[in-house]
Amino acid sequence: MSHTDLTIYRTTSPAVLQRWHDTENAIEAWGKQVEAALAELGMGDRTIYYDQVSGRITGISTEADDIPDGWRMDRRTYHLVPRLTSKAGKAIGAKLDSLRRPDPRDLPGMPKHAFAGLSFLTCGLAFMGGALYAQWSKPIPEHNVDLATWERVKLSEYYAVLEAHEAAKLLPDGVR
Incomplete structure (x- = not known):
């Protein structure tokens, strides 16, 4: 450039x-909502990844081979994503979809x-x-x-x- x-x-x-x-305030509130959701899902201080355009959470950082119930490893990104073929994964997916980052x-x-x-x-x-x-x-x-x-x-x-x-x-x- x-x-x-x-x-x-x-x-x-x-x-x-x-x-x-x-929007600055909304992003700060969103961050707190994400922290609470990660704690609720047993994911603690992991890093989240989100789509810059849609604000949708696209994955969570993984630690070694630790893949909890309801999650799967995305083969392309190596991030944890909900296993949408399971009941637990569908609930996780719905929770994450409700947390769109304000743009x-x-x-x-x-x-x-x-x-x-x-x-x-x-x-x-x-x-x-x-x-x-x-x-x-x-x-x-x-x-x-x-x-x-x-x-x-x-x-x-x-x-x-x-x-x-x-x-x-x-x-x-x-x-x-």
């Missing part, structure tokens, strides 16, 4: 920023994904300096963006904000 291909949009829309913060990219006026030529792109997001930035690895069709809510930002301006944000993180707490 060439840095000149980067395409950045920014918004300070109260509705978009509220959605962003609500922070679900924002007004900005697509989560876009086609740019033959490329299927997913935007990256960063909250810096009181604004939310959407980053694309190459220009996307601008008709997909609500330009009344989002504005395109010059790379020099974006990098200045990014630099200031990074520098602020290096300062001791309470110093700004």
Whole structure:
């Protein structure tokens, strides 16, 4: 990826920023729900894997040859997945399916994904300096963006904000 291909949009829309913060809180709550579900399923502190697009949990890390009742090892990923041919596995599958990770990219006026030529792109997001930035690895069709809510930002301006944000993180707490 060439840095000149980067395409950045920014918004300070109260509705978009509220959605962003609500999603942050929802993801934190989701994490606690997943921890509780793993404890309930006897899976403790294992790592979960989820699909970035759907938010669906796709597997759980395995430890050696430990495959509990109701689970099976996925031969492609080597993650534990519910054994849906068993009663216990069906219950586990239903439990995991109810735990979809909220998607922070679900924002007004900005697509989560876009086609740019033959490329299927997913935007990256960063909250810096009181604004939310959407980053694309190459220009996307601008008709997909609500330009009344989002504005395109010059790379020099974006990098200045990014630099200031990074520098602020290096300062001791309470110093700004």
